[in-house]
Amino acid sequence: MLSQPTSKLARTVVRAVAGLLPAALVATAVAQEDEVITIGITQNNVGIDSYQTTYEQAFIEAANNNPEVEAIVLDAQGDVEKQINQMRDLIQQDVDAIIIWPTQGKAVVPVVRQAERAGIPVIVTNSQIAEEGQQFIASFSGPDNITQGIYSAEIMCDRFTEMGIEDEAVIVQIAGMPGYTTAIERAQGFEERLPEVCPNVELIETQPGDWNREKSQTVMETFLTKYDDIDGVYSGDDNMGVGALNAAKAAGRADEIIFVGATNFAVGYEAMGRGEYWGSIYQSPVEDARNALRTAVAVVKGEDVPKSNYFDTPKITQENMDQYTKPVF
């Protein structure tokens, strides 16, 4: 279940140190083999969750497997200030492209602009930067959270229709961390799509679960106290969804509730296998990382890249889960 952290950590450290080498040194290296594309990446917070950890491993692997690419892998550890400094370092080193996983959508805009001024294309990965920064980026590579929300609404509605309760079902939502773009977009996609496909299903209440399973369990316990009839729970990811499932099981009401999440986690996948959890959205951090690298390489080579280069996040339910392997996170 757990990876070998030491080797991964060592590699990251080596690369992080390499990233701090004086710009001149790197410039010489690039001049000697000019077919090599140097791509710098500054990540949000590796190690904070399995997704970001797997993302980094996949990114390093993809970069190692691509002989054209020399990657400088950095991690901002969730610190905006640190990320801005890392961006400046990468600009200083005159890399061919910078991939950024924003720690904060607004605060990084000025430094992204600085990179664009220096002629270095910036690719945003996984989480969007703020609207005013869009003009400075070459492309966004990542999952489409709004589409994920939309798909979740469709999964929920399809299931209610199968059960014949699409005209009377009431549901609650447990959203992600307030203020987090991913949380907002997943809620938005769901809330907009649901009335279109199932106009009579009522979303009676939304509360944040802060991406935390224990918090989500607490919120769900209160929902169960408050409402005698809940037919469905939509949660911002499976981690929170399983927290809600725990609460419903403890209250003996899990059988009457359809659980749908917006990102499939291993715990959600297992609960689906046990028939307790209905469906989710399959988002692979490996595909996320590879897509970011592909996008960056394409941008450097001058290929035509769409401004939003999404990777596919298919629906997964108890019915089709055998087509997918268990998520690594």
Next chain:
Amino acid sequence: MPSSDDSSGELTSGTRRAAAQPPRASGPPEAGPDPVHQQSQEALHEAEEAVVAGGIGARFRALLGLDSPDFSWTKVLAKQGILLAFVIAMVGFSLASDRFLSFDNFSSVLRQSSIIGIMALGVTIVVISGNLDLSVGSMLSFATILVVDLHDKIGPAPAMAVALVAALACGAINGTLVGVLRLNSLIVTLGMLSAIQGFTLIYSGGQNADITNQSDTWFAFFGRGEIAGIAVPILLFLGLAIILEWVLHGTTFGRRIFAIGSKASAAEYSGINRVKTVFFSYLISAFCVWCAAVVMGSRVMGSQNTVGKGYELLVLAAIIVGGASLLGGSGKISKTVIGVLLLGFIQNGLLLLGFSYWTQWLVTWVVIIVAVWLDVGARRGRLLSPYA
């Protein structure tokens, strides 16, 4: 350094029995309780005597200190404000929501509060001794990840043992740095908050841990079990509260904690082993975190790397609301329990009424600020003036 038993007993029991017997002349003057403290202790003692003498009316008057010679409503508010706030909140929520006042809801709030509560008990002791422990949030993440991850690998009991050793090791580091080296506890434990979180991430490689077979393990007992219809986390919380209340008020160790928190130098002059006492206070805090981690792991049957992130502030909030002074020397386990429950019921009540999360943040903030204000007001003897 002379043997501490006699003099420390004298010093601190002097604080407690001030009204009953005059302080002994032989005691070092600077070791005596400060006058304000002593005065309030006297009032408290008179109140206790009144309780013994009379019925419910007297009990009520004693609780509010109505018979005290220097009676003022400010003091009542300051002393029992937390209790009043608790009663007002409970009555308000009961009137506003018909779901609030039910056995199931109470039981579920108590269960939810027990994790924060168990941690708060240990930190209360650290706070009374005049120090802080901010590392408990990360320690909770670490111990929970350990116990959950090792559960499937080496079995529940060994996993719990390893987590206990790890938690106590963290506590021992805190205790050594603050107790032996006398470093500032705020800085030490803030640093440990980061360090332990980092260590947790290295251990887990950033992966979440989960218990695979959730229905067949006796480990489920701690978070999901019941004894006589009462959830085990609640019993653990209240059981620990009773034990620690006894430790604080019924043992020499407890009196030393108060003595060091009131005036560390005076306590040392009177022969109290400050190093040992501070060290053990951090071990108690770590032990409580371990108990909370076992409940958390068992309740959730899985753990995120950052599951305890921010809990240190919730714990501190509950303690502050409970009226323990962050400067040390005062505080009560029972009031911390009420502080924990007040915050728990407020969150639950606002959720039941359908208020959004920012309202909960706002209300929590207001409650904490008012609690601190009342506390300071009590020291100054007036609420609306910056001067004593």
